[in-house]
Amino acid sequence: KAGVTQTPRYLIKTRGQQVTLSCSPISGHRSVSWYQQTPGQGLQFLFEYFSETQRNKGNFPGRFSGRQFSNSRSEMNVSTLELGDSALYLCASSEGQLTDTQYFGPGTRLTVL
Amino acid sequence: QKEVEQNSGPLSVPEGAIASLNCTYSDRGSQSFFWYRQYSGKSPELIMSIYSNGDKEDGRFTAQLNKASQYVSLLIRDSQPSDSATYLCAVSGSANTGGFKTIFGAGTRLFVKA
Numbered sequence: 001k002a003g004v005t006q007t008p009r010y011l012i013k014t015r016g017q018q019v020t021l022s023c024s025p026i027s028g029h030r031s032v033s034w035y036q037q038t039p040g041q042g043l044q045f046l047f048e049y050f051s052e053t054q055r056n057k058g059n060f061p062g063r064f065s066g067r068q069f070s071n072s073r074s075e076m077n078v079s080t081l082e083l084g085d086s087a088l089y090l091c092a093s094s095e096g097q098l099t100d101t102q103y104f105g106p107g108t109r110l111t112v113l
Numbered sequence: 114q115k116e117v118e119q120n121s122g123p124l125s126v127p128e129g130a131i132a133s134l135n136c137t138y139s140d141r142g143s144q145s146f147f148w149y150r151q152y153s154g155k156s157p158e159l160i161m162s163i164y165s166n167g168d169k170e171d172g173r174f175t176a177q178l179n180k181a182s183q184y185v186s187l188l189i190r191d192s193q194p195s196d197s198a199t200y201l202c203a204v205s206g207s208a209n210t211g212g213f214k215t216i217f218g219a220g221t222r223l224f225v226k227a
Contacts, residue, residue, distance in 0.1 A: 042217060042220060048214070055212030055213075062215070090157075098145050099145045099162070101159050102147075102148075103159070104156040104159050
């Protein structure tokens with residue numbers, strides 16, 4: 001099976017702009033989770049989608065939002081970008097149960113200038 | 114108090130030695146425990162998963178779980194330079210809103226000296 005794919009791999013934006021990141025999960029996986037990784041904070045949970053529904057959300061401001069489509073592909077949007085949003089954004093897919101392994105994509109490196 | 118705590122390291126061990134990585138967690142309701150390895154510039158990849166108390170072995174890796182002490186560890190036997198990476202402890206539990214929530218520790222950097 002093909003792995004988790006994320007596009008784009010690299011992105012440079014300026015403060016105040018918005019950005020949309022895309023994640024295609026492993027075929028058959030219905031759960032997609034998004035994480036932000038920074039050197040200072042490590043991997044921080046953003047949200048998890050299962051069958052087009054957001055099941056859980058981390059402690060991030062409302063500028064961070066996401067959605068999932070019927071084919072399980074997911075998008076994440078960040079509006080009004082701030083310098084502190086510069087990070088590696090990772091998505092992970094799984095079958096959706098508590099004990100299931102999450103498989104990570106290669107990530108999108110976002111730089112906000 | 115962080116929900117999942119790991120010693121950030123770096124932990125340095127000689128080639129062939131045993132590397133011991135530790136993790137504690139705060140949510141007693143946690144049910145699934147994972148160790149991921151992350152090489153610099155790469156995304157995390159699963160090393161081990163463990164769900165019940167005791168030891169679980171897979172090749173050179175052994176995961177240990179003690180739910181009473183809220184402690185999970187990873188032992189790497191016969192450490193190789195290729196094991197040099199950051200090891201992330203991840204803990205999953207049911208979320209009030211349904212589904213599950215996974216919390217990652219900050220990671221322990223391991224260096225294996227040749």
